[in-house]
Amino acid sequence: MTGLPKIEIIESVENLKDLMKQQKTGLGYGKIQAIYLLKIKAVETVRHLAVIVGRGEATVHRWLHLERVGGLAALLKEKTSTGRPKKVTVEEVAKLQQELKEPEGFSSYQEVKIWSWAIRGIQLSYATIHRIVRYELQAKLKIPRPKSNQQEVGAVEKFVEQRPNWLNFLKEWIISEYGQIQNICYWCQDETRLGLKTMMGKKLTLKGIKPIGQIQWEFNYYYIYGLVEPKSGRAFFYEFTHLTTLCFQKYLEIFSQQFPNEIHIVQLDNAPFHRAKQLKIPENIILIFQPPYCPEVNPIERFWQYLKSYLK
DSSP, X not given: OOSXXXXXXXXXXXXXXXXXXXXXXXXXXXXXXXXHHHHTTOOSSHHHHHHHHTOOHHHHHHHHHHHHHHHHHHHHOOOOOOSOOOSSOHHHHHXXXXXXXXXXXXXXHHHHHHHHHHHHOOOOOHHHHHIIIIIISOOOOOOOOOOOTTSOTTHHHHHHHHHHHHHHHHHHXXXXXXXXXXXXXXXXXXXXEEESSOOOOOOOOOTXXXXXXXXXXXXXXXXXXXXXXXXXXXXXXEEESSOSHHHHHHHHHHHHHHSTTSEEEEEEOOOGGGSOTTOOOOTTEEEEEOOTTOGGGXXXXXXXXXXXXXXX
């Protein structure tokens, strides 16, 4: 059982190397690797070959027999499963995956189970639904992003679609107004509040154990005014005590002085102090306003989320 049977390998070394790279499973890779090692004469016995590929001697002998009788096609042919058929077809899993792509999502695995039975007529156990959703489709429960019920339908999609046209128009206007200026930058702006009141997050405990977190009810706080440039990763932050037109005016002036040799297009929300009549915008800053109640179109919101995740 330990000797090497006589086997004629017609494939070249280069072809076997390429074929190894194409394998999507460890089993397929091991089969081609065994033939490759025989081709380059890197092994002396089946026992030696079995140790290298991490398989039993009987398994390697079976592989070599298949290759000798039917070539690589027979060696790589997958066995037909003899077990009972799956309860859920590939098409049904694909439909469930498509439904999970919708941002509305499901509130629980039980709701997925009810949806599968009521809408698709698929009656499955909770354990099966949980296995498919959690481990096969890699979906899990997440804290939803807040969405205002005052948000206009289609406002986000319309803004995202029209934003490139607005930016091109502004670029042409800037060039016509100031000449051939290359330093035109696009920033996203927002403010957030940081204070001593404890922010709660998720904690991991065993089933039936309610996590406990220490909370302090201190209401001292301050504000961070922030600007980020998505293209380059640059950022500019400043602390203020209030959200007022006066503070925002000062913030824009400091920002303008920090980057005086560039024209800055700044996207921001419709807060009253952003649109105040007494606000004097520096000459090298142009404000564009995102739709009301649509914070999800502003990339800086993700930074606030990242920052506060470390403060919980």
